[in-house]
Each structure stands twice: as structure tokens, then as C-alpha cells.
Amino acid sequence: MILYTLKDNQFVDLASLDSLEDAHVYVNLTNRCPCACTFCLRQTKVMSESHTLWLKEEPTVDEIMKEFQKYDLDDFSEVVFCGFGEPLERVDEVIQIAGLLKLYRRDLPIRINTNGLANLIHQRDVTPQFKGRIDIVSISLNAPDEKEYYELTRSRFGIESFQAMLDFAKKCKAYVPHVILSVVDIIGEDKIKRCQKICDDLNVTLRVRPFEE
Numbered sequence: 221m222i223l224y225t226l227k228d229n230q231f232v233d234l235a236s237l238d239s240l241e242d243a244h245v246y247v248n249l250t251n252r253c254p255c256a257c258t259f260c261l262r263q264t265k266v267m268s269e270s271h272t273l274w275l276k277e278e279p280t281v282d283e284i285m286k287e288f289q290k291y292d293l294d295d296f297s298e299v300v301f302c303g304f305g306e307p308l309e310r311v312d313e314v315i316q317i318a319g320l321l322k323l324y325r326r327d328l329p330i331r332i333n334t335n336g337l338a339n340l341i342h343q344r345d346v347t348p349q350f351k352g353r354i355d356i357v358s359i360s361l362n363a364p365d366e367k368e369y370y371e372l373t374r375s376r377f378g379i380e381s382f383q384a385m386l387d388f389a390k391k392c393k394a395y396v397p398h399v400i401l402s403v404v405d406i407i408g409e410d411k412i413k414r415c416q417k418i419c420d421d422l423n424v425t426l427r428v429r430p431f432e433e
């Protein structure tokens with residue numbers, strides 16, 4: 221599946237929906253990721269062949285735009301780059317697609333859900349590319365300190381990943397209207413408070429998501 225939405229906590233192919241009104245449309249463009257998170261759905265979720273987010277091949281920009289052309293963008297409430305992998309592994313393609321979607325519908329909100337490690341992946345600052353194309357960047361904070369973050373994400377960039385992710389969030393603020401750091405509620409109140417302090421210091425929003433098995 222390249223374009224999908226979430227329904228009753230399941231990944232659903234857009235093509236199988238009766239109505240797309242107010243749909244949050246997710247773009248699944250890569251399965252690559254520099255992390256191996258202990259909680260990653262890629263390791264835990266069993267999916268049927270027709271609803272799988274495992275890609276046989278990464279779709280090209282043309283293939284993704286052809287998928288979008290099957291629908292009326294006015295029906296969508298949001299487009300989210302997300303999926304079974306880190307979307308910013310393909311930052312140039314994300315930017316190209318977001319730019320094309322904005323040409324067709326300027327007010328379509330576009331979000332990236334990311335681990336925030338794109339600047340380590342690409343060894344350059346990618347955040348200026350977001351300007352005028354991306355409305356929301358939602359970054360997985362996961363934990364209140366570098367040690368716990370590393371234990372959870374097992375990032376191939378090692379212990380420095382936590383600080384790099386925070387630096388990325390700070391840089392995004394110059395180019396993106398809404399920058400969010402997210403955690404899941406099961407980390408507990410104390411850690412959520414420490415995460416809130418990190419967000420306050422960065423002047424970004426903390427989103428506490430309910431944990432779903």
C-alpha cells in the first residue's frame with residue numbers, strides 16, 4: 221500500500237473506502253530506517269498481503285502522484301508522510317511530493333512523522349527544504365534522556381542520536397509552523413514531566429499519545 225488511512229486502529233487502503241471525506245491520508249514511501257525501536261510495529265504487527273505496508277519496491281514520485289490523482293484532494297483533511305520506515309530517508313522525494321500537492325491545493329495540511337534523525341542520515345541540514353511545503357513536523361521524542369532514548373531506538377548513530385534529534389526539532393522551527401515532540405503515555409508521569417520540560421525549553425508542543433498494542 222502506498223496511500224492508506226487508519227480505521228479502527230487498522231491500516232486501510234484508500235481504494236477500499238466508500239468515502240474519503242476528511243480522510244487523513246498517509247504516504248508509505250520507504251521501509252528504510254536507521255533505528256530498530258523495541259516497540260516498532262514493523263517487528264510486531266502481522267498484516268495480510270492486501271493491507272501490508274511492506275513495500276516490494278520503493279515507489280517513485282511519479283507512482284505516488286499517480287495514486288493521488290485517483291482522488292479529489294479537496295476531500296482530504298491532511299496528508300501525512302509516515303509508514304513502515306523513516307520517511308525522511310527520502311527527503312528529496314518528500315519535498316517534491318509536498319510541493320506538487322501544494323500546487324494543486326495550497327491549504328492542504330502536510331505533516332511528516334519522523335524520528336528526527338534526518339540530518340544524521342543525510343549529513344546535512346535538510347530543514348530549510350521544508351519551508352512553504354511542510355506544515356507540521358511530529359518527532360518521536362520517546363524518552364527524556366539520551367541513554368533511555370538509545371536503549372529504546374537502538375539508533376545506528378549511537379548515543380548522540382538524542383541530541384541530534386533535539387537539534388533537528390530546533391532547526392525545524394525556523395521553517396515549519398508547527399513542531400511537535402511526541403511520547404506515549406506508558407512512560408509514566410515522571411518521565412512525561414521531564415519531556416514537557418524539554419519541550420518548554422525548545423518552545424515546541426509535547427503530544428502524549430495513548431499506547432496501543
Ligand code: SF4
Binds near residue numbers: 254257373
Ligand atoms: S523510528 Fe519508527 S520506523 Fe524506525 S524503527 Fe523506530 S518506530 Fe520503527
